[in-house]
Amino acid sequence: MDARQQKVVAALEKAYPGAKCALRFSNALECLVATILSAQCTDGRVNLVTQQLFGKYRSAKDYASAPLAELEQDIRSTGFYRNKAKSIQGAARLILEKSGGKVPRTMPEALQLPGVARKTANIVLGNSYGVVEGIAVDTHVMRLSQRLGFSREKQPEKIEQDLMQLLPREKWFPFTYVLIDHGRQVCNAKKPVCSRCVVEKLCPKTGVTMSA
Secondary structure, three states: OHHHHHHHHHHHHHHOOOEEEEEOOOOOHHHHHHHHHHHOOOHHHHHHHHHHHHHOOOOOOHHHHOHHHHHHHHHHHHHHHHHHHOOOOOOOOHHHHOOOOOOOOOOHHHHOOOOHHHHHHHHHHHHHHHOOOOOOOOOOHHHHHHOOOOOOOOOHHHHHHHHHHHOOOOHHHHHHHHHHHHHHHHHHHHOOOOHHOOOOOHHHHHHHHHHO
């Protein structure tokens, strides 16, 4: 990590000291379902849906045995509900078959679940078990990594590798949510509010060079 990158990381960590996952859940299964639902959907909307969903479906068996059409309707407002319902039900069935009804604790096992790629696996493993195997690259992390000069890659997996090489391992999990909070509050996709940005003078996208 060069001097500019170190200053960016330090400034963002100071600006968002309490950054954490905005999804609401109380166990690993709920975390998995909420994360699957969050694809192309706001966390706020997911949290509204899961208020009812988590009261109705309390175990992997509940999801696995539910009529698919009913599960689809229960999650409809999160968008892409048919694919999400299939992923949730498929994951629940595999969890029952191979993991005794418990969400797996390792990256290789998690990646076998339908609807689970590295982003989802990182979120579930980190938040549920404290297992940190990488960095969850969502749309905010992807966008900020490029804007802030952390990565020139465009694929999430390659951006994750760049960030893992850039940051010490102990920062992998918390810095994910620092970037997400900054992306939501300031550096949004359509119109970043650069005047409110704590790293504006360090950002390659602003065209402002770092002072000594």
